[in-house]
Amino acid sequence: xxxxxxxSRSRSPGRYVVLAAALCTVLFLTxxxxxxxxxxxxxxxxxxxxxxxLHDALILSLLVSIGAVALSVLFGTPLxxxxxxxxxxxxxxxxxxVIIPMVMPPVVSGIALLSMLGRRAPLGRVLxxxxxEVTSNIxxxxxxxxxxxxxxxxxxxxxxxTSLDRRLEDxxxxxxxxxxRTLRTVTLxxxxxxxxxxxxLAWARAIGEFGATxxxxxxxxxxxxxxxxxxxxxxxxxxDAANVLSVLLMGACVLILVCLRGRLFGDVS
Amino acid sequence: MxxxxxxxxxxxxxxxxxxxxxxxxxxxTAVLLxxxxxxxxTLVRALAGxxxxxxxxxxxxxxxxxxxxxxxxxxxxxxxxxxxxPWLSVLENVAYxxxxxxxxxSDARESAxxxxxxxxxxxxxxxxxxxxxxxxxxxxxxxxxxxxGGDLLILDEPTTSLDIDARVDARRVIAExxxxxxxxxxxxxxxxxxxxxxxxxxxxxxxxxxxxxxxxASIRARPRSEYAASLVGVNLIKGHLGRQGDRWKVDTPxxxxxxxxxxxPPGTAVLAxxxxxxIILSSEPLRTSAxxxxxxxxxxxxxDQDRARILLATTPGLTVEVTTNAIASLGLEQxxxxxxxxxxxxxxxxxR
Amino acid sequence: MWPCRILLLLSILVCGCQRRDDGALHVAAAAxxxxxxxxxxxxxxxxxxxxxxxxxAGSQTIVTRAIAGAQPSLFILADEVQVERLSKAQLLAExxxxxxxxxxxxxxxxxxxxTSLDDLARPGVRVVLGAEEVPLGRYAREVLRRAGxxxxxxxxxxxxxxxxxxxxxxxxxxxxxxxxxxxxxAAGADHRVRTIPIPDAFDVAPQYYIAIxxxxxxxxxxxxxxxxxxxxxGRSVMERHQFRFE
Numbered sequence: 109x110x111x112x113x114x115x116s117r118s119r120s121p122g123r124y125v126v127l128a129a130a131l132c133t134v135l136f137l138t139x140x141x142x143x144x145x146x147x148x149x150x151x152x153x154x155x156x157x158x159x160x161x162l163h164d165a166l167i168l169s170l171l172v173s174i175g176a177v178a179l180s181v182l183f184g185t186p187l188x189x190x191x192x193x194x195x196x197x198x199x200x201x202x203x204x205x206v207i208i209p210m211v212m213p214p215v216v217s218g219i220a221l222l223s224m225l226g227r228r229a230p231l232g233r234v235l236x237x238x239x240x241e242v243t244s245n246i247x248x249x250x251x252x253x254x255x256x257x258x259x260x261x262x263x264x265x266x267x268x269x270t271s272l273d274r275r276l277e278d279x280x281x282x283x284x285x286x287x288x289r290t291l292r293t294v295t296l297x298x299x300x301x302x303x304x305x306x307x308x309l310a311w312a313r314a315i316g317e318f319g320a321t322x323x324x325x326x327x328x329x330x331x332x333x334x335x336x337x338x339x340x341x342x343x344x345x346x347x348d349a350a351n352v353l354s355v356l357l358m359g360a361c362v363l364i365l366v367c368l369r370g371r372l373f374g375d376v377s
Numbered sequence: 378m379x380x381x382x383x384x385x386x387x388x389x390x391x392x393x394x395x396x397x398x399x400x401x402x403x404x405x406t407a408v409l410l411x412x413x414x415x416x417x418x419t420l421v422r423a424l425a426g427x428x429x430x431x432x433x434x435x436x437x438x439x440x441x442x443x444x445x446x447x448x449x450x451x452x453x454x455x456x457x458x459x460x461x462x463p464w465l466s467v468l469e470n471v472a473y474x475x476x477x478x479x480x481x482x483s484d485a486r487e488s489a490x491x492x493x494x495x496x497x498x499x500x501x502x503x504x505x506x507x508x509x510x511x512x513x514x515x516x517x518x519x520x521x522x523x524x525x526g527g528d529l530l531i532l533d534e535p536t537t538s539l540d541i542d543a544r545v546d547a548r549r550v551i552a553e554x555x556x557x558x559x560x561x562x563x564x565x566x567x568x569x570x571x572x573x574x575x576x577x578x579x580x581x582x583x584x585x586x587x588x589x590x591x592x593x594a595s596i597r598a599r600p601r602s603e604y605a606a607s608l609v610g611v612n613l614i615k616g617h618l619g620r621q622g623d624r625w626k627v628d629t630p631x632x633x634x635x636x637x638x639x640x641x642p643p644g645t646a647v648l649a650x651x652x653x654x655x656i657i658l659s660s661e662p663l664r665t666s667a668x669x670x671x672x673x674x675x676x677x678x679x680x681d682q683d684r685a686r687i688l689l690a691t692t693p694g695l696t697v698e699v700t701t702n703a704i705a706s707l708g709l710e711q712x713x714x715x716x717x718x719x720x721x722x723x724x725x726x727x728x729r
Numbered sequence: 730m731w732p733c734r735i736l737l738l739l740s741i742l743v744c745g746c747q748r749r750d751d752g753a754l755h756v757a758a759a760a761x762x763x764x765x766x767x768x769x770x771x772x773x774x775x776x777x778x779x780x781x782x783x784x785x786a787g788s789q790t791i792v793t794r795a796i797a798g799a800q801p802s803l804f805i806l807a808d809e810v811q812v813e814r815l816s817k818a819q820l821l822a823e824x825x826x827x828x829x830x831x832x833x834x835x836x837x838x839x840x841x842x843x844t845s846l847d848d849l850a851r852p853g854v855r856v857v858l859g860a861e862e863v864p865l866g867r868y869a870r871e872v873l874r875r876a877g878x879x880x881x882x883x884x885x886x887x888x889x890x891x892x893x894x895x896x897x898x899x900x901x902x903x904x905x906x907x908x909x910x911x912x913x914x915a916a917g918a919d920h921r922v923r924t925i926p927i928p929d930a931f932d933v934a935p936q937y938y939i940a941i942x943x944x945x946x947x948x949x950x951x952x953x954x955x956x957x958x959x960x961x962x963g964r965s966v967m968e969r970h971q972f973r974f975e
Contacts, residue, residue, distance in 0.1 A: 219898075219902075222902045222904065226902045226903060226904060227902075227903045227904055228837070228902065228903035243904060244855070244887040244888065244904065273460075275456070275458070275460050276460055276462060278422075278425075278427045278447070278460070279454070279456060279460035279462075280462070280473070280477070281426070281427070281446070281447035281448045282425045282426070282427070282447045282448075282450075282452060282453065282454045282525075283448075283453070283473050283474035283477050283521070283525050284448050284451070284474055284477035284478045284525065285448055285473070285477040286448055286477070287448075289477055293462070293465075293473075294462060297462075297464045298464070300464075322890075322891075322895065323895075323898060325888075326857070326887050326888025326889075326890075326899060326904065327860070327888050327889050327890065327891075327895075328886055328887060328888050328889055329889075332887075332888065340891055341860045341862055341889065341891060342862065343789075344787070344789050344860060344862035344863050344891060345789065345810070345862040346862075347793060
């Protein structure tokens with residue numbers, strides 16, 4: 109039964125078209141990266157590895173991206189839940205609020221953030237009188253990166269929550285589970301795949317973000333310079349070193365994803 | 378009000394409304410029987426607190442729970458689609474109710490294990506619900522509802538997803554275990570056989586309302602609607618009582634039915650019930666003592682093992698039950714003109 | 730059927746790319762020249778010379794692209810280092826210093842934390858400069874070094890920007906109390922910043938360089954454009970945009 113279905117499918121010409129298209133996509137995604145690695149000037153590697161720019165930026169990038177993802181989870185999960193539980197019109201409106209920052213050029217996001225939290229902006233001024241500085245430091249970087257990456261997390265999680273079988277929550281409630289227990293033992297485990305996808309998306313977006321960070325928070329080695337900013341700055345004079353930095357950033361990301369793979373992307377069954 | 382369930386529910390339901398009153402005493406089993414779309418699911422959800430009712434009251438064991446959230450109602454439900462939590466083991470699913478009520482994990486698991494044993498599925502404890510067969514999942518979800526306990530147990534279509542053999546087996550198991558439940562039991566089904574085998578009290582629902590309720594014997598004896606009649610498998614004919622000389626009859630839109638003496642005034646709107654087995658079928662008009670003889674063609678023949686149910690296009694229409702041997706010896710087939718004869722004394726007449 | 734259409738689409742795209750600036754003079758110029766050069770080019774075309782295609786980018790980017798194979802007819806670069814890169818890559822025929830753009834100190838409107846260059850060294854003042862990797866950053870540091878303020882001012886840095894627009898942005902938004910940009914940038918920002926001149930003693934008057942490639946299309950037209958730029962007509966436009974000729 110199954111075998112005939114498979115073989116008849118493999119005979120259809122459409123299958124080759126699909127395979128060819130998929131292969132093109134894989135090449136399109138990997139060739140530029142291989143090119144980057146191919147251009148690597150290995151003599152530079154040792155020098156870059158020992159540079160303080162790399163160490164400072166890598167550590168800051170990790171802290172900032174983890175901070176941004178943590179904030180996304182903390183504030184994004186309740187929003188995702190709310191969106192998934194609203195009537196269609198409210199849901200559409202809330203989704204729009206989440207999508208707009210995604211389509212804004214990151215530089216514009218940075219300007220927008222400045223208009224709220226900048227030193228001369230209303231909220232920023234209040235915070236400054238309270239002695240709280242939210243720009244030109246790590247906090248500013250986290251704010252900028254969260255603004256850009258949180259929507260990815262919210263949309264992914266919201267999609268998961270919306271597709272969750274709500275009757276499972278009903279069943280838990282009839283078994284005496286409080287709303288909190290239902291959330292903890294049904295809603296969240298049931299959206300685990302979506303939450304993991306959201307985490308990965310948000311983190312990927314966070315680690316690569318530079319437009320909003322540069323505009324909102326600035327670029328200063330050791331204080332606000334994340335990896336993408338370090339790469340951009342290095343690129344001004346030293347393409348080889350910038351190339352090495354890019355490959356190192358890529359390598360660090362792959363390493364982290366591989367380490368988390370079992371936990372993050374394993375079959376959620 | 379005494380212990381048990383006393384409910385009057387009114388709620389919107391699809392395009393119509395649910396409007397139901399029911400009472401079930403502790404230790405009693407009420408069965409709600411009705412076709413798809415009759416409002417059974419809405420009723421279950423309303424009792425469990427998953428949909429709010431806009432009018433009425435629900436009193437459970439003396440507590441008013443009309444608008445209480447589901448987790449405070451103590452209504453255990455075995456859902457039609459089981460709704461086991463796929464990320465928990467079978468044992469944890471069954472222990473879920475007690476753990477939700479704050480029982481220590483070990484106690485809850487212990488009780489869960491006992492219920493799984495009681496339902497002969499203790500060996501499934503460590504399995505994931507996704508690996509269970511349909512029948513196993515039914516048992517586990519039943520165990521989960523039973524383990525949770527509560528003031529009302531609801532089983533929603535407990536055997537309909539099973540194949541025939543498993544169904545018989547499941548009915549026996551359910552009949553056994555629910556006897557141990559002291560709370561009122563409510564079984565929802567569209568299967569008349571299941572309904573009649575479980576019910577202490579039977580509620581027949583159509584279009585959001587209970588059209589007839591009572592113990593199974595009385596419903597079998599006097600169905601009040603065509604649906605109820607078809608459920609218990611009898612002919613039910615609507616008409617008005619009439620007299621011709623000293624003979625009683627029921628006037629129908631077609632031929633009148635001659636009936637035995639009735640203690641009702643002529644003109645009363647009545648229902649006439651005739652059991653399909655008391656009708657004699659012949660391929661030509663017979664001279665017998667039967668006072669009713671109706672001619673008509675065979676509309677359809679449905680064979681079930683050694684019996685056949687034949688639908689006649691007489692007016693009023695009749696269902697006749699014969700042996701499969703009779704079909705052969707009389708050469709019965711669809712479209713053949715036949716005569717149906719039955720005695721006046723085989724017709725039960727009662728007011729509508 | 731549809732793979733054919735995709736091929737068709739691809740071929741159109743490829744041909745479209747090849748058709749670019751056939752026969753037209755292609756000038757690759759530092760981004761800070763955008764407004765001024767557009768005006769010069771319009772005058773050049775109006776004077777009956779051929780069409781000009783202008784491409785603006787950071788000097789570093791322009792040279793990187795040229796090394797990768799782009800063939801402009803003329804370069805106008807804001808950084809001698811980049812001229813050297815062209816030379817090392819055997820792409821350069823000759824080069825000239827052309828004009829300069831003085832540096833200025835800019836501060837946010839209605840902010841008086843900085844009123845002179847000295848204030849950039851005052852504790853607590855927020856300073857933004859170009860990164861050392863870009864000419865703007867190097868020139869600004871040279872100014873501060875000559876004024877003896879470099880170390881203190883660098884201690885006040887809140888950000889190092891990749892280009893003048895970044896420095897402007899930080900000052901306009903008030904994130905920084907003061908920064909150093911080319912005068913042409915400050916003029917372009919209109920009234921959104923206040924401009925404070927840098928004393929002549931410290932100004933480094935950064936040079937722009939005209940570089941003529943060794944090979945490529947329209948080299949003659951490139952030289953003609955250079956000549957026009959140095960003519961009275963070209964100079965008057967450039968000077969209106971705060972560029973200075975020797």
